[in-house]
Amino acid sequence: MKPRNVGPPRFATYLLHLFCPPHRAEEMEGDLDELFQERIRGVGLREARWRYVRDVVSLLRPSLIKRENTNTYPTPAFTTMIRNYLKIAFRNLAKNRVYSFINIGGLAAGMAVAMLIGLWIYDELSYDRYFQNYDRIAKVMQKGTFNGEVFNGEYNPAPMGPELRTVYGSDFTHVIMSSGDGNNDHILAYGEKKFTKTGSYLSAGAPDMLALNMLSGTRNGLKHQNSILLSESVAKALFGETDPLGKLMKIDNKLDVKVTGVYEDFPYNTEFRDLKFIAPWDLYVASESWVKQAQDNVEWGNFSWQVLVQIAPNADFDAVSAKIKNIRLKHNPEVAFIKPEVYLLPMSKWHLYSGWDKSGNLEGRIQYVWLFGIIGVFVLLLACINFMNLSTARSEKRAKEVGIRKAVGSVRSQLIAQFFSESLLVVAFAFVLAILFVLLILPVFNDVADKQIGILWTNPVFWLCGIGFSLLTGLIAGSYPALYLSSFQAVKVLKGTFRVGRFASIPRQVLVVVQFTVSVTLIIGTIIVFRQIQHAKDRPVGYDRSGLITVAMNTPELHQHYNALRDALIQTGGVVDMSTSSAPATNLNSQNSGFSWEGKDPNFKESFGTIAVSHDFGKTVGWQFVQGRDLSRKFASDSSGMVLNETAVRYMGLKDPVGKQIKWNDSQFRVVGVIKDMIMESPFKPVTQTVYMLNYGWANVINIKLNPARSTSESLAKIEGVFRKFNPGSPFDYRFTDQQYALKFAAEERIGKLASGFAILAILISCLGLFGLASFVAEQRTKEIGVRKVLGASVTNVWVLLSKDFVVLVVIAFGISSFIAYYFLNGWLQKYQYHTDLSWWIFAVAGLGALVVTLLTVSYQSIKAALVNPVKSLRSE
Amino acid sequence: MKGTYLGEFEEVVLLAVAIRSGDAYGAAIVNEIEQQMNRSVNLGAVHSALSRLQEKGLVSSEMGGMTAERGGRRKRLYSVTAYGRRALEEIRQLRNQMWDAIPNPALT
Numbered sequence: 009m010k011p012r013n014v015g016p017p018r019f020a021t022y023l024l025h026l027f028c029p030p031h032r033a034e035e036m037e038g039d040l041d042e043l044f045q046e047r048i049r050g051v052g053l054r055e056a057r058w059r060y061v062r063d064v065v066s067l068l069r070p071s072l073i074k075r076e077n078t079n080t081y082p083t084p085a086f087t088t089m090i091r092n093y094l095k096i097a098f099r100n101l102a103k104n105r106v107y108s109f110i111n112i113g114g115l116a117a118g119m120a121v122a123m124l125i126g127l128w129i130y131d132e133l134s135y136d137r138y139f140q141n142y143d144r145i146a147k148v149m150q151k152g153t154f155n156g157e158v159f160n161g162e163y164n165p166a167p168m169g170p171e172l173r174t175v176y177g178s179d180f181t182h183v184i185m186s187s188g189d190g191n192n193d194h195i196l197a198y199g200e201k202k203f204t205k206t207g208s209y210l211s212a213g214a215p216d217m218l219a220l221n222m223l224s225g226t227r228n229g230l231k232h233q234n235s236i237l238l239s240e241s242v243a244k245a246l247f248g249e250t251d252p253l254g255k256l257m258k259i260d261n262k263l264d265v266k267v268t269g270v271y272e273d274f275p276y277n278t279e280f281r282d283l284k285f286i287a288p289w290d291l292y293v294a295s296e297s298w299v300k301q302a303q304d305n306v307e308w309g310n311f312s313w314q315v316l317v318q319i320a321p322n323a324d325f326d327a328v329s330a331k332i333k334n335i336r337l338k339h340n341p342e343v344a345f346i347k348p349e350v351y352l353l354p355m356s357k358w359h360l361y362s363g364w365d366k367s368g369n370l371e372g373r374i375q376y377v378w379l380f381g382i383i384g385v386f387v388l389l390l391a392c393i394n395f396m397n398l399s400t401a402r403s404e405k406r407a408k409e410v411g412i413r414k415a416v417g418s419v420r421s422q423l424i425a426q427f428f429s430e431s432l433l434v435v436a437f438a439f440v441l442a443i444l445f446v447l448l449i450l451p452v453f454n455d456v457a458d459k460q461i462g463i464l465w466t467n468p469v470f471w472l473c474g475i476g477f478s479l480l481t482g483l484i485a486g487s488y489p490a491l492y493l494s495s496f497q498a499v500k501v502l503k504g505t506f507r508v509g510r511f512a513s514i515p516r517q518v519l520v521v522v523q524f525t526v527s528v529t530l531i532i533g534t535i536i537v538f539r540q541i542q543h544a545k546d547r548p549v550g551y552d553r554s555g556l557i558t559v560a561m562n563t564p565e566l567h568q569h570y571n572a573l574r575d576a577l578i579q580t581g582g583v584v585d586m587s588t589s590s591a592p593a594t595n596l597n598s599q600n601s602g603f604s605w606e607g608k609d610p611n612f613k614e615s616f617g618t619i620a621v622s623h624d625f626g627k628t629v630g631w632q633f634v635q636g637r638d639l640s641r642k643f644a645s646d647s648s649g650m651v652l653n654e655t656a657v658r659y660m661g662l663k664d665p666v667g668k669q670i671k672w673n674d675s676q677f678r679v680v681g682v683i684k685d686m687i688m689e690s691p692f693k694p695v696t697q698t699v700y701m702l703n704y705g706w707a708n709v710i711n712i713k714l715n716p717a718r719s720t721s722e723s724l725a726k727i728e729g730v731f732r733k734f735n736p737g738s739p740f741d742y743r744f745t746d747q748q749y750a751l752k753f754a755a756e757e758r759i760g761k762l763a764s765g766f767a768i769l770a771i772l773i774s775c776l777g778l779f780g781l782a783s784f785v786a787e788q789r790t791k792e793i794g795v796r797k798v799l800g801a802s803v804t805n806v807w808v809l810l811s812k813d814f815v816v817l818v819v820i821a822f823g824i825s826s827f828i829a830y831y832f833l834n835g836w837l838q839k840y841q842y843h844t845d846l847s848w849w850i851f852a853v854a855g856l857g858a859l860v861v862t863l864l865t866v867s868y869q870s871i872k873a874a875l876v877n878p879v880k881s882l883r884s885e
Numbered sequence: 886m887k888g889t890y891l892g893e894f895e896e897v898v899l900l901a902v903a904i905r906s907g908d909a910y911g912a913a914i915v916n917e918i919e920q921q922m923n924r925s926v927n928l929g930a931v932h933s934a935l936s937r938l939q940e941k942g943l944v945s946s947e948m949g950g951m952t953a954e955r956g957g958r959r960k961r962l963y964s965v966t967a968y969g970r971r972a973l974e975e976i977r978q979l980r981n982q983m984w985d986a987i988p989n990p991a992l993t
Contacts, residue, residue, distance in 0.1 A: 035948070038958030039911035039928055046916070059925075066929025071936065 016044050017057055020064040027073050036067055089422060090429065096409075097430040104402070107780060111398050112437045114776040115481070118391020119442035121769055124453055125384030126473065127446075127461050132377050135277050135359040140219035141318050144181070146325060146352035148172070148315040150336065151368075154346050155613060158368030162353070163311040166302040168335070169211070172317065176332060179323045182213040185289045186314040193560055195738045196285065198246045198257040202739045205242055207285035209292035210316075215271070217318045218280065224253050225269025230288045235268040237286040243270045259287060261563045261737030263295055276460040279358055308339040317352065325352050345613075365839070376759070383766050386526045388477075390770055393519040394777035396485045399431060400516060401784040403489035410493050411501035423494035431486030432479070439478045456761050516781065517817055523774045524821030524858060525828070530767035531854040532829040536846065537760040540692075540837065541753055543844035549749070550653075550686035550695075551593060552630030555584075555714035556745035557724075558592040559731070561707055563738045570622065570704060576730045577712065582723025584715050587624035588707035594748040596688035596696060603699075604671045605660055616656065617688070617698035618672075620706035626651070628711045629686075636666035636681030639702055643680075649702050650677035653685050656697035670699070677701055691752055692840040712742075771858075775865045778814060782866040786810060786873035793873055794881035803874040810870035811863060818862045822855040829854075891943075891972060897922070898934040899973060902944055902963050910960035911935070935963060943969035 024040070025033055040063055047056035101108040136142060148168060150161040169185040187209035196205050215227035215237065229237045236259065243252045252267045259265055265287060274280045293300050302310045319328055329351040336348040353362060363372040410423060418426075446463060454461055464470040561567060570588065577583040591597045596617045603614050623646070625631075626638040631651070639649045650670060657665045670677045677699075685695040714723045728740040786793075793806055801809075830846065837843040891899065901917040902909040911932055918926050938944045944963045952960075965973070 034958050035911065035961040036928075036932065038955035038960050039915075039932075041958070042912040042952075042955050043915060043928065046912075063928035066927035067932060069929055069933055071933050072929065 014053065016040065016060045020061045024064050024067065027068050029073070032072065036072075040064065040067075089425075093426045093429045094433065096426070097433050100406075100430070101434070106783070107398060107402060108434075110776045110780045111395055112434055112441060114394045114773050115391045115435065115438035116441035116445060117769060118388045118394075118773055119438055119477075120445035120449065121766065122384045122388040122477075123442055123446050123474070124449065125380050125387075127463070128453075128457060128459065129377055129381055129384075130464070130470075131277050131459055131461050132360060132373065136279050136355050138275050138278050139355065141217060142355055144318050144321075145217060145355040146317050146319065147355075147358065148317060148332075149351050149353045150311065151349040151351060152343075152346035153368075154615070157366040158364065160362075160364050160368075161311060162314055162362075164313055164315045165308045165310055166299065166313060167306045167308060167339070168313075168315050168350075170303075171335060171339075172315070172332065176328070179320050179328045179331065180317050181320050182211075182217040182316075182318040184211040184214045184217055184316040184318075186210050186214075186316055187289070187292050188314065193562060193741070194285075195260050195562060196242065196246060196257065197259075197261060197737065198255065201246055202737075203242070203245055204739055204741045205284040206282040207287065208283055209287045209289050211289045213318075214286060214316075215269075217316065220269075221272040223270045223272055224251070225267075227269070229268030230286065232266075232268070233288055233290045233294065234263075234265050235288060235291075236265040237269045237271055238267055239273045239284045240270055241273050242284045243267075258737075261565075263287075263291060265291070279355075306339075308336065319352070325354050328352055371839075380762070383530070383763075387766060387770055387773070390523050390526055390773045390777075392481050392485065393523050394773060394780070395434075395481065396488065397516050397519050397777055398780045398784075399485050400488045401781060403427075403493050406489070407493060407496055407501045410496050411498045414496075414498035415502065420494045424490045427490035427493065428483065428486045431489075432482035435478045435482035435485070439474060443474075456758060456765075458758070517813075520778065520781070520814070520817045521821045521824070523777060524818050524862075525825045527767070527770040527774045528822050528825040528854055528858045529829045530763065530770050531857060532825065532850060533833060534760065534764045534767045535850050535854060536829075536833045536837070536844070537756065537763055539844045539850070540840065541756050541760055544691040544756075544840075544842060545753065547687065547691055547842065548684070549691075550632060550684045553593075553746040553749055555716055555720070556593065556629060557712050557714065557742045558745060558748075559710040559712065559740070559742045561588065561710060563735055565735050565737065566710065567707065569734060573710075573730070573734050574624070576734070577727060580723070580726035580730060582715050582718050582726045584713040585624050585628045586710060586712050587622045587628040588704065588710050589622070589625050590618075590620035590703070590706045590708050591688070592709045592743070592748065593629050593686065593688060593711065593745055594752070596698065599696070600672070602673045605662070605668060607661065614659075615697075617696040619688075619698060619700045620703035621651075621700050622704055622707070623702065625700070625711065626683075628713045630713075631686070632684040634682045634684055636679070638681060645678065646680060647702060648675070648677050649680045651681045651683055651700040652679055653683055653695065653698045653700075655685055655695045656699060657682055659697035672699075672701075691749075692756075692842050694841050711745075771861060775861055778862060778865045779869065782810070782814065782869040785813075786869045790873065790876070790881045793876070794878035797874075797878040798882070803871070806874035807867065807870050810873060811866045814862055814866045815859065818858055819855075822858060826851050826855070891976065892934075894930065895934050895938060896973075896976060898931060899938055899943060899965065899969060902935075902938075903965050903970070903973065906964065907962075909963045912960075914963075938969070939963075942966060943972055 021037070021040075024037065028036060040060060043063065044056050044060050047059055050056075051059075139145060147162050148164055150164060152159055166185075169183050172180060172183045192206060192208065193204050194207055196203050196207075210230065212228075212230040215222070215230060220227055220237070223240055225237070229235055236257070238246070238252060246252065246257065247255065252270055255267045257265060257267060271286075274283060293303055299312075301307070302312070319325065332350050332352075335350045337344060357372075359372075360374040360377060361370060361372045363370070365371045413423060413426075443463070450461065450463070453459075566573070574586045577586050596619070598618045599615055600618045601613065601615050603616055608614070621639070623639050623641050631638060634654060636651075639646050639651065643649075652660075652665060662668060665679050665682055668679045670679060683700075686698070687695060688698070689696060712727065714720060724742070727742075731738075731740045789810070793801075793809075796806060796809075829851070834846055837846065897918060898914060901914045901921070904921075905913050905917055911928060914931050914935070915926055915928055918924075918931070935944065935946075939946055943966060945966050946961050946963045948959050949962055
């Protein structure tokens with residue numbers, strides 16, 4: 009039972025303290041008490057208590073509750089304390105150099121990575137936004153399903169433009185026919201100056217649609233058939249400082265044109281960055297008979313051109329797409345079986361949202377934007393975790409400081425402000441350092457990522473994000489010491505009875521696990537990406553790339569003297585053989601149907617890669633024959649000869665292919681040989697069934713096999729001399745086939761390089777953090793280690809004791825990351841039809857690697873701690 | 886300064902301070918008034934009157950003198966200022982003057 013309260017009612021006293029200003033409370037409570045005591049004697053307890061309450065209530069009048077300036081201490085200016093905080097912060101940083109280095113360096117590295125990735129993503133998202141009509145421009149696309157595979161194509165038949173213009177004219181502001189995507193090499197010549205530049209033939213409305221920034225001339229420059237618009241860089245190269253307007257020049261050594269304008273070069277992050285000149289579409293039609301034929305005969309079956317449109321101000325993409333959907337079906341109904349569909353792809357989707365897999369699902373660059381975005385967030389997270397971990401670990405050592413500050417009179421809000429200002433200071437350092445890092449790395453990064461990115465010094469969003477993020481990190485990292493430490497009771501801390509709870513280290517351990525999960529996942533990912541690239545590189549290519557070069561046949565002269573050119577080249581001694589073909593060995597650019605052969609299922613909708621070659625092609629590239637023989641001049645009948653690759657034989661289901669007749673449209677061919685598959689497309693894909701037929705007329709490139717016994721530069725100089733003689737109108741430009749082949753890995757190698765860079769950084773940051781934590785733990789347990797050593801523990805015992813905890817964490821992290829990595833990488837590999845396996849040893853290597861790195865990091869500290877003489881560590885007690 | 890007008894209760898409190906000169910604090914004044922006037926007063930009323938008097942400059946105060954019955958708490962000791970004393974005298978004179986002005990028959 010509770011003893012009866014003989015004092016004044018507690019709630020009344022409580023009420024008084026709640027409302028009364030402290031300086032008055034003392035006297036009032038004293039008065040109340042005194043009166044209460046007297047009244048007990050005078051009128052009894054009950055009455056005394058009652059009057060006590062009445063008095064308290066009467067005291068709670070506004071005039072008495074009103075608070076006056078209660079602070080009896082001097083009020084220092086706000087900046088005085090801030091100055092003190094900063095001083096202490098600097099002293100702390102200088103005192104613990106290693107921690108400071110790890111803290112600031114690690115965070116700066118993480119921030120730099122995040123900044124780089126942020127800049128990259130910004131660049132990707134701002135792609136093509138240079139164009140004023142960005143949200144009204146679209147490409148006309150073709151879609152269909154063939155043999156169960158969905159395909160999307162941006163190439164259109166020649167009559168598509170006129171059709172859109174005449175039938176659907178009200179929906180479009182501009183309909184532009186284009187000869188290609190701006191990657192076509194052309195020779196531009198003015199007097200003696202000749203350059204190979206990329207450019208396109210476009211309809212006259214193009215300058216308006218692209219809103220060209222004309223430096224001289226007008227956007228009407230394409231109206232006249234024999235005119236050309238040059239980009240600023242090309243105009244500089246050709247004409248130097250003289251005014252190019254009105255000058256006469258030549259395209260491909262055959263077309264005379266007059267310069268009618270110069271436009272500002274397109275920025276690097278636009279679709280048309282390679283469009284260095286624009287010539288009129290009409291000129292193209294007039295000079296290329298096959299184009300004229302396609303246009304005049306309204307050929308709906310030849311898909312060779314792009315159609316760009318700007319939709320009318322009142323139209324929208326979906327509605328127009330719906331209108332034009334069935335154009336192709338209307339004009340050639342016989343292809344209904346592929347379910348052809350015409351639609352518009354808006355400019356906003358060109359860069360990130362074009363690319364589809366075989367079932368028509370989107371597979372564009374946006375995936376990489378997401379991937380790198382996630383990686384960036386994770387690396388940043390790692391750095392933040394480090395920062396928080398170290399801050400919290402360090403903060404326990406500062407409990408005494410908190411105690412002293414409190415004893416001297418700090419209130420809690422001041423301590424909170426102190427710790428926050430400290431962590432914000434560190435973050436500010438890291439931010440500045442991160443910007444320096446980015447400035448240093450940016451050139452390399454641009455190189456790897458194929459970008460021209462700069463820091464957005466003038467962009468407020470950049471600064472807003474950077475500073476906003478820094479603030480956030482500082483607040484989150486500083487929140488533990490600020491909110492937790494400031495709650496310590498000064499008495500306990502200073503007396504030494506203060507102990508952090510048993511579970512204080514749990515959040516830290518969780519953070520370490522998260523860190524290592526991310527790191528190990530990235531390591532596994534990197535290994536797999538490189539394995540996949542190596543796997544594809546090791547694949548037999550079916551021909552010999554070494555010393556093979558290709559020269560584009562871009563002028564009429566080269567087509568006329570095949571034998572003379574070949575003889576002259578071989579005579580130089582630098583060339584083993586020369587041949588022409590319709591495509592270089594690294595590019596299967598033509599696929600056709602219309603083939604028939606003995607035993608073909610009439611319902612089989614076949615498609616073959618088609619390459620036209622000369623007699624010498626096989627020897628030039630080094631074909632490897634499985635059956636039959638190469639095309640030869642010795643057999644006159646070889647003029648209708650054909651060589652198949654192994655896949656084609658399997659595809660056609662031929663038992664004994666050599667000597668079989670194959671019909672393509674109206675021509676008869678006879679198979680003379682079967683070669684091993686030649687990888688002409690992506691090395692990650694299966695080889696397409698391909699036929700190689702003899703045809704000197706269908707030639708686009710000259711293939712030259714250099715003499716391996718001679719030095720390359722010497723041979724090239726001689727070859728150049730020959731080409732000067734045979735092809736005076738064109739500069740001698742050549743490409744090495746092995747370099748072209750290597751380009752096929754560019755995308756994968758780019759991912760690989762970036763991923764490995766991030767993985768190394770992630771591991772580095774994690775190890776920095778681990779190193780800091782280990783040294784903290786070792787320091788905290790100095791006495792324990794001393795006692796253990798006195799009692800006979802060996803160095804190994806102590807080492808095991810200190811390392812065990814971290815190893816357990818890393819093992820847990822490894823387990824989690826294995827699952828994550830397996831899930832995602834399996835999905836990634838499945839995208840490649842020709843892919844490596846996800847073998848167990850990769851995981852083992854990654855796990856072991858992480859473990860070794862962990863042990864190395866932790867061991868430095870734990871061995872150091874274990875070697876300390878216990879006399880020293882125990883001396884102070 | 887607020888108006889120098891003294892309310893009735895204020896006057897009583899001021900007189901009590903003068904009576905308890907040297908030991909005039911909240912509880913003592915409450916006791917004094919209760920004894921002299923035989924009526925109960927609230928501590929709050931006294932405190933508020935004291936603070937008003939202080940604002941008017943009629944009393945001054947200082948902290949001091951802790952005793953055991955107050956649980957070791959200090960008390961605020963009030964003393965009448967010269968100005969306060971003059972105010973009391975003025976009131977008294979005023980009353981006397983008015984008393985003198987009363988014609989004798991009216992009292993009988």
